[in-house]
Amino acid sequence: MSWADRVSPVVRAIPPSGIRRFFDIVAETKGVVSLGVGEPDFVTPWHIRESCVYGLQKGYTAYTSNYGLLELREEIAKNVATAYGVNYDPRQEALVTVGVSEALDLAMRAILSPGDEVLVPEPCYVSYKACVSLAGGVPVPVVTRMENEFRVTAAQLEELVTPRTKALLIGYPNNPTGAIMTRSELEAVAAFAEKHDLIVISDEIYASLTYEGVHTCFAALPGMRDRTILLNGFSKAYAMTGWRIGYALSNPDFIAAMTKIHQFTMLCAPITAQIAAVEALRHGQCNMQKMVEEYNRRRRLMVEGFRKIGLKCFEPKGAFYIFPSIKETGLNSLAFAEELLKAEKVALVPGDAFGQSGEGFVRCSYASSTANLSEALTRIGRFVGTRI
Amino acid sequence: MRELLELLERDHTLTVDQLSVMLGRPQAELAAMIRQYEDDKVIVKYQTIVNWEKAGVDRVTAIIDVKITPQREVGFDSIAERIYRFPEVRSLYLMSGAYDLMVMIEGKTLKEVAQFVSTKLSTIEGVISTTTHFMLKQYKEAGVILEDVEEDRRLVVSP
Numbered sequence: 001m002s003w004a005d006r007v008s009p010v011v012r013a014i015p016p017s018g019i020r021r022f023f024d025i026v027a028e029t030k031g032v033v034s035l036g037v038g039e040p041d042f043v044t045p046w047h048i049r050e051s052c053v054y055g056l057q058k059g060y061t062a063y064t065s066n067y068g069l070l071e072l073r074e075e076i077a078k079n080v081a082t083a084y085g086v087n088y089d090p091r092q093e094a095l096v097t098v099g100v101s102e103a104l105d106l107a108m109r110a111i112l113s114p115g116d117e118v119l120v121p122e123p124c125y126v127s128y129k130a131c132v133s134l135a136g137g138v139p140v141p142v143v144t145r146m147e148n149e150f151r152v153t154a155a156q157l158e159e160l161v162t163p164r165t166k167a168l169l170i171g172y173p174n175n176p177t178g179a180i181m182t183r184s185e186l187e188a189v190a191a192f193a194e195k196h197d198l199i200v201i202s203d204e205i206y207a208s209l210t211y212e213g214v215h216t217c218f219a220a221l222p223g224m225r226d227r228t229i230l231l232n233g234f235s236k237a238y239a240m241t242g243w244r245i246g247y248a249l250s251n252p253d254f255i256a257a258m259t260k261i262h263q264f265t266m267l268c269a270p271i272t273a274q275i276a277a278v279e280a281l282r283h284g285q286c287n288m289q290k291m292v293e294e295y296n297r298r299r300r301l302m303v304e305g306f307r308k309i310g311l312k313c314f315e316p317k318g319a320f321y322i323f324p325s326i327k328e329t330g331l332n333s334l335a336f337a338e339e340l341l342k343a344e345k346v347a348l349v350p351g352d353a354f355g356q357s358g359e360g361f362v363r364c365s366y367a368s369s370t371a372n373l374s375e376a377l378t379r380i381g382r383f384v385g386t387r388i
Numbered sequence: 389m390r391e392l393l394e395l396l397e398r399d400h401t402l403t404v405d406q407l408s409v410m411l412g413r414p415q416a417e418l419a420a421m422i423r424q425y426e427d428d429k430v431i432v433k434y435q436t437i438v439n440w441e442k443a444g445v446d447r448v449t450a451i452i453d454v455k456i457t458p459q460r461e462v463g464f465d466s467i468a469e470r471i472y473r474f475p476e477v478r479s480l481y482l483m484s485g486a487y488d489l490m491v492m493i494e495g496k497t498l499k500e501v502a503q504f505v506s507t508k509l510s511t512i513e514g515v516i517s518t519t520t521h522f523m524l525k526q527y528k529e530a531g532v533i534l535e536d537v538e539e540d541r542r543l544v545v546s547p
Binding site for chain 2: 034041298347
């Protein structure tokens with residue numbers, strides 16, 4: 001028996017990340033213009049970095065409460081109340097985590113029993129289904145389509161719900177599609193969740209990056225606050241990806257359960273990141289607005305760019321991704337991405353890295369300078385021109 | 389329109405076509421707006437920021453704190469005008485505090501700048517005193533860090 005055979009079957013059963021595979025290919029190629037980056041191209045604003053440096057100078061290096069600094073939880077609660085109209089008690093209903101990634105993992109481990117099903121609309125972020133499986137649950141993909149702008153409907157969910165369904169995991173604005181859902185569309189999903197008494201985990205990490213209308217926080221919908229585990233953080237809105245800081249908000253029982261796991265596995269999120277996050281919430285709105293305005297300008301460039309290239313694409317209204325269809329070229333997603341990389345040195349991520357329903361699409365991130373985006377669009381246009 | 393002005397201030401080489409897509413407004417509307425701003429002197433000038441030291445051209449820059457007596461009826465304005473009309477004067481600001489005008493002068497040599505201050509600036513009627521500071525190193529100019537290395541340290545592909 002090899003060491004590999006002794007790895008847990010649950011872990012072995014999880015398919016390797018499609019992103020990882022493609023990353024290895026791209027890393028070998030020099031001079032690439034990459035549209036494959038899922039993080040902001042902005043460095044964390046200086047005042048946030050400086051607050052962390054100051055904290056270190058003052059000697060803040062010890063553990064914090066498992067729940068996170070109370071100061072930070074209070075700012076989070078204030079921010080969510082102001083922005084989305086949902087009130088949480090910072091002492092019992094908030095948990096500061098090591099990124100939304102950890103919060104998602106905690107949520108799954110806190111609520112799932114072996115064999116519990118979780119409905120996961122696809123295409124979705126690479127971690128969703130893996131986290132469900134790792135917690136002993138069964139991810140049930142719900143296919144969303146470009147024709148419906150990759151939004152999930154109650155009808156689709158009804159087709160797949162079973163007596164074993166425990167939860168619904170949604171992420172809007174969406175990575176990889178850039179889709180958003182309006183209030184009325186989410187209300188229909190809320191009615192479904194209520195009808196089947198499901199827990200809803202709502203990953204709203206891209207909430208601030210909404211370009212049309214206002215973001216609807218799922219927990220703000222009537223009757224949803226207690227049954228929702230709301231996840232959000234600082235990575236995208238404040239360009240703090242590497243700091244690893246996020247949070248979960250929910251009813252006291254779920255937060256207590258998540259904190260129980262967190263206290264044994266992580267103890268607390270880094271104090272450096274927590275101090276910086278306080279500064280971000282207190283004084284970071286202006287810079288965040290500027291970044292959002294910049295993303296919005298680039299979004300328009302990308303939409304127009306792909307329209308000119310002739311690839312079918314719906315207009316994304318959130319996050320910083322555009323998800324065009326490449327079916328007309330006759331290539332599958334991976335082949336398109338690989339051949340484009342070879343021919344024009346542009347990297348983008350094959351859509352099937354985000355689930356089977358992503359096959360036939362590619363994810364292009366516009367977290368890059370206008371100059372890079374224009375150059376990439378020119379090269380993609382050239383490549384597509386030889387294929388259609 | 390604030391956003392249009394901010395974009396042009398950051399990069400005046402953006403074409404009306406690009407601006408039109410980025411701002412989601414028709415080209416004709418933006419072109420007319422820009423023309424109006426130029427006529428009204430809201431857009432004063434399109435400028436290039438040059439790192440002269442890197443270009444190998446020697447220059448001396450000085451900042452001079454000038455105390456003046458304000459003149460009847462016109463206050464500081466007419467003295468300020470007499471100063472800023474000199475082409476050597478790169479910037480001039482009226483300041484609150486210990487002195488009245490901050491004057492930035494550029495010349496080829498230290499001697500040239502010193503001579504300008506002593507023969508042309510100090511001698512203006514109304515100038516009480518000048519304090520000259522010579523610039524040693526330029527870090528940032530008009531919002532642009534001169535030696536900023538814009539390195540993209542991110543992983544080339546990430547989820």
